[in-house]
Structure formats: C-alpha cells, structure tokens
Amino acid sequence: MSILESVRLAFRALxxxxxxxxxxxxxxxxxxxxxxxLMSVGxxxxxxxxxxxxxxxxxxxxxxxxxxxxxxxxxMSTATAELTNGDAEALRDPIRAPDVAxxxxxxxxxxxxxxxxxxxxxxxxxxxxxxxxxxxxxxxxGEFIDxxxxxxxxxxxxxxxxxxxxxxxxxxxxxxxxxxxxxxxxRVIGVMEEKGGSEFGDVDNRVLVPLTTxxxxxxxxxxxxxxxxxxLIMVKAVSEDRMEAASEQIATxxxxxxxxxxxxxxxxxxxxxSDILNVFGQITSVxxxxxxxxxxxxxxVGGIGIxxxxxxxVTERTREIGLRKAVGARRRDILWQFLIEAMTLSLVGGIxxxxxxxxxxxxxxxxxxxxxxxxxxxxxLLATTFSAAVGLFFGIYPARRASLLNPIDALRYE
Amino acid sequence: MASSVIxxxxxxxxxxxxxxxxxxxxxxxxxxxxxxxxxxxGPSGSGKSTLMNIIGCLDQxxxxxxxxxxxxxxxxxxxxxxxxxxxxxxxxFQTFNLLARTSxxxxxxxPLIYAGVGRAERRERARRALEVVGLVDRMEHAPxxxxxxxxxxxxxxxxxxxxxxxxxxxxxxxxxxxxxxxxVMAVLQRLNRERGLTVVLVTHDPTIARHTQRIVHxxxxxxTRNEMVAEPLLAAGGEGV
Numbered sequence: 001m002s003i004l005e006s007v008r009l010a011f012r013a014l015x016x017x018x019x020x021x022x023x024x025x026x027x028x029x030x031x032x033x034x035x036x037x038l039m040s041v042g043x044x045x046x047x048x049x050x051x052x053x054x055x056x057x058x059x060x061x062x063x064x065x066x067x068x069x070x071x072x073x074x075x076m077s078t079a080t081a082e083l084t085n086g087d088a089e090a091l092r093d094p095i096r097a098p099d100v101a102x103x104x105x106x107x108x109x110x111x112x113x114x115x116x117x118x119x120x121x122x123x124x125x126x127x128x129x130x131x132x133x134x135x136x137x138x139x140x141x142g143e144f145i146d147x148x149x150x151x152x153x154x155x156x157x158x159x160x161x162x163x164x165x166x167x168x169x170x171x172x173x174x175x176x177x178x179x180x181x182x183x184x185x186x187r188v189i190g191v192m193e194e195k196g197g198s199e200f201g202d203v204d205n206r207v208l209v210p211l212t213t214x215x216x217x218x219x220x221x222x223x224x225x226x227x228x229x230x231x232l233i234m235v236k237a238v239s240e241d242r243m244e245a246a247s248e249q250i251a252t253x254x255x256x257x258x259x260x261x262x263x264x265x266x267x268x269x270x271x272x273x274s275d276i277l278n279v280f281g282q283i284t285s286v287x288x289x290x291x292x293x294x295x296x297x298x299x300x301v302g303g304i305g306i307x308x309x310x311x312x313x314v315t316e317r318t319r320e321i322g323l324r325k326a327v328g329a330r331r332r333d334i335l336w337q338f339l340i341e342a343m344t345l346s347l348v349g350g351i352x353x354x355x356x357x358x359x360x361x362x363x364x365x366x367x368x369x370x371x372x373x374x375x376x377x378x379x380x381l382l383a384t385t386f387s388a389a390v391g392l393f394f395g396i397y398p399a400r401r402a403s404l405l406n407p408i409d410a411l412r413y414e
Numbered sequence: 415m416a417s418s419v420i421x422x423x424x425x426x427x428x429x430x431x432x433x434x435x436x437x438x439x440x441x442x443x444x445x446x447x448x449x450x451x452x453x454x455x456g457p458s459g460s461g462k463s464t465l466m467n468i469i470g471c472l473d474q475x476x477x478x479x480x481x482x483x484x485x486x487x488x489x490x491x492x493x494x495x496x497x498x499x500x501x502x503x504x505x506x507f508q509t510f511n512l513l514a515r516t517s518x519x520x521x522x523x524x525p526l527i528y529a530g531v532g533r534a535e536r537r538e539r540a541r542r543a544l545e546v547v548g549l550v551d552r553m554e555h556a557p558x559x560x561x562x563x564x565x566x567x568x569x570x571x572x573x574x575x576x577x578x579x580x581x582x583x584x585x586x587x588x589x590x591x592x593x594x595x596x597x598v599m600a601v602l603q604r605l606n607r608e609r610g611l612t613v614v615l616v617t618h619d620p621t622i623a624r625h626t627q628r629i630v631h632x633x634x635x636x637x638t639r640n641e642m643v644a645e646p647l648l649a650a651g652g653e654g655v
Binding site: 005012016319320322323324325326327328329330331332333407408411 | 467470472473492493496497499500501505507511513515516524525527528529572576
C-alpha cells in the first residue's frame, strides 16, 4: 500500500470520529502553540536586549571597581576596592594608553529630584564633559556640562526626558528652571534627547550633573588617600578592533596605580559591551530553553493523549484489522496504517499549533509595549519535528499492537 | 495430483489452553479437486473452524502437510501467509465483515490494495466483480445502506476480485433469512458452475450442505464420513441477479 493511500485512509479513519480526533489534536495544538509562543518570547527578550545595547556604541569598555563574580551582573562588585578621579586621569595618558580615545568617569546615585510642587526618584549621574560623546547621547535642547562647570563645581543639571515629564508636565523644555537634588538647588541647562529603555533601566529617568559637583555637594565620598571616588569609568577605544589592546593598557595602568603585585588579582574589572551582551545572552538562552521545556511537557502530554486514543481505536477496530489481515494485509501494512494515523493526528495538530503559537506571539507583542516576540524558523522547525516525533513515538506502541493481532482472534472479536 | 487444489495429509492441531492440551484436529486428510464445491459439516467443537482456519492459511497445523495448488504452505512465515491469503483465498464470513462507512466498491477493492494493483486496474476489476454478483448499481452504497443478502454478495465480490484458487465460506447464510440465503447460495453455485471456482463451505445446516457436490462430516477432530451428494439442490433466485 502506498504512503499516499495510507494517508488518505488515515484521514478517512479520523474523519469518522471528528470530535475525538479534534480533542486529541487539541493536546498537540496547545503543546506546539505553547512551544512556539514561549520560545518566541525568549527570542524577543534576547533581541530586545541586543538592540538596546547597540545604541551605546560597540567600542566601549566599562571599568568597575572590584572583581565581578563569575557570570555576575556588571556593577555588582564584591570587594571594597575603589576607583578614583586620579585613575580616570591616568587613563588619559596618550603614551601609556594610545588606544584609549576618550575617558568618562561617572558617579551614579539615586536621589530625589524635586521642584516646588513635584518630586520624583531618578538616577543622578556625575559626569565629565566627555560623557555625551562617549555615550553617544546629546542634549536635545540647551547645553551639556562643560569644563567650566566642572572646574567651578557648578550646580547645573541636564535632565532626561522622563524626569522632565515627571517634574514639568506643562513645559517640555524647562531651561533655567530650578530643581532640587536631595535638597540642593540646581539650574537646568539642558534636556537630553529621548533614548528609550536600556541596559541599566530607563535611561531617560536620569539627571546629569558635573562630576565634581556630584562628588563634593551631593554624594561626597573619598578614598583612604583622600581622593574623590567614581562609580565607574567608561572608556572609548579608538576603534572596535583595538578593544583588546585598550583593555590591556587600562589594566596595566590601574594595576600599577593600585600597587597590585604580579601574581595578585585585579581589584577592578574591565567589561566590554560584548561581555555584558554575553551575560545577558546566557540568561536569555536559559530563559528560552526553560520556557521551551515547560511547553515541551504539554506537548508530551498531548502525545500521551494520542497514544491513548490510538489504543482505543485499535481495540475498536479489531475486527477491521482481522479482516484486513485475512484479505492479505501484512504486519507492516497494519503497522503503517495506524502509525500514519497517529502521525497525521500529531502533524495536523502541529500545523494548527504553529498558527496558534504565532498568533499567541503576536498577542503578547501587542499586549506588552516596546516588545516584539520573534517567531524564529528554528522554533517552528523544532515544534514540527517534535510533534511528528511525538506522533511516531506514541503511535508505535498502539500500531505494533494492532499489527501483532492474530487474525483469527481479531475476526472473532465482538 | 495436478488438479488437486487442496491436499491435506494427516493434519493435526493442538492448542495449549492453560494446563490442558486441546486436540482440535487429530489427523485429517482431505483432497479437494479444482472446480469442486463441497461442504464441511460438524457440530460445534468438531474442529471445523480450526480446519477452516488452516485451509484459509490463517493458522498453521501442528503436524502434517498442507499443499495448496501443489505448494507446501505449512512452514511459511506471517508475511508469506498474508500473501497467500491475498492471492489464493477468498473469504466469505458469516457476519460479512465489510468495512463500515466504506462503499461497496471500496470494500471490494480492499484485497487489490494489498496486492499492489494500480488504481485504474483496481477500479476495473472491482467493477467486474460487482457485476458478477449483480450489484453494480449499488456499488457506491455503504454497507449500512444494503440488505444482509446484498452485503454478503459484496463480500463474495471481494472474495473473488483477486481470482483466488478457492473461496472459503464460513456459514455464509448463517445471518440471512432464507430468501437472501438462497440468493447467496445461488451466486456461489453459479460461480462454481460457470467459472469453475473451487468453493469450500462450512456449515451446520444440512439443507445448505446439500447444495454442494460433497459433504465432509467432521467429528471430534476426525473426518467421519465423506458423502457424495447425488443430486445437489439448486438454489433459487440466483439466476435473476
């Protein structure tokens, strides 16, 4: 019997019990749909993170105080090690660090930012004038912090879009207005362009102030030797392929300045953008696998449903099997008949499930702002293959049982 | 020898039923000539079903040899037996055993599918077989839309569609009223007479048995009597279909 004929036979047998076939398929539909929808969400998360990072520029290095735990998050330093203004200055040495193009030391802290009537919690960052260029982020209106502001420790601030919206709902460009950061009044000199979400939370919910002002007036903290501390130093390498060299030059300078002996470990960490991406990539791929596995379980349950219904079907059709054998069906004819029936159930269910999954991914994309679930061809292929495999695996036992029936007993079966 | 379709030599069949051995056949020897029509009779438990299964290659003897058209079929494997059943034997069952929700036409085609016959030829041969039993005009009907006698005639068409060496009919009239039964017997007689088909009938009804040329009486797994029927009864109603 040809495959085509077997498939036609399978469709007819399933059509004879439409409700039962539909309910059995439902298990596979839900399983495949869940696999595709959830894996799409995982893919979407990972794509989301990647695109957020790409806006920063690819030739950035982040220098954090302390060592990072293996696979830990950047910025969560373990040690009490410190980075200072002096460290940042030292990295500007064009002879010892020729591959460093720009250096931007920063002080990060959360603070309450207030006007007379409103207040909001925002991240306040003390920056130098090089920040805008290093981060590729510029004022939409007004000025950025310049060297004079730094020298004079001026109480000036550049606001992110979210902060403006929170504090000045009626005025999109509140230049020359006064905001109080932790009670200290600052003059608004600029509004940054909108960036959208990013790797460290909402970029637009930020207030930029001169580094020196932050270190002296807002968050004064000094090292044991009396130097002002910075939270991190962002370094822009001259080009993407000089990242390694720049990283080594930074390490050499900082090890020397921190007096670290030859065999000892660094008390700082240099992380490139791709390092951070890798960490997030690991997290999202674990997430994707985890979601896929959960969905896979429902596919497995669907497969058990197929096996169950196929066993019932074999019992119900014992006489038919007996007759087919009597008129010349071989074991493998019967085996294929029932196997193809099981696989038809699972494959048709799988195809419908792909549609349901894609639809589910769309719905999630619509429901969650700024997020797009990505239906990858791999997920579709995986789900289809898996559903066919489920049909094959759970179909084999009932089909084998059918094929081994003794025709005499089968014909006599009531 | 050459004209013997079935040649059974000292066939025995022993079943193991739990602890007990059941001797269903205790040495049966039987020859059936080509073109013969005979009946196997016996009370229930006499072994006639077992004999039927062995002749139909659904079962294999415990000992003895079975030559079907001169070929020993006693030691064949499952698939080879399936092929023999497909090409050499046409079954007619008491309960018809037609596939439900499947047209008469497609029911008749079933053996040809397993014989690997192409689609066009299958249709042609199934049509001719239905012509023989006089049901061409009803061939698109499902079994539930046919009377018992018509269903059994479809089953006969299915049995002869692959030009078998023998037709094995197990109580073919057992589920039919006497008029339909007569029709079915008439078809079988006509096939035997006009096409020279060998027909082996299993029945417990002496009247049905008398429609054949020879009656083999089976009792306790042995042939007790081999009775030639001097003047076989002619089933009525067969000529009309």
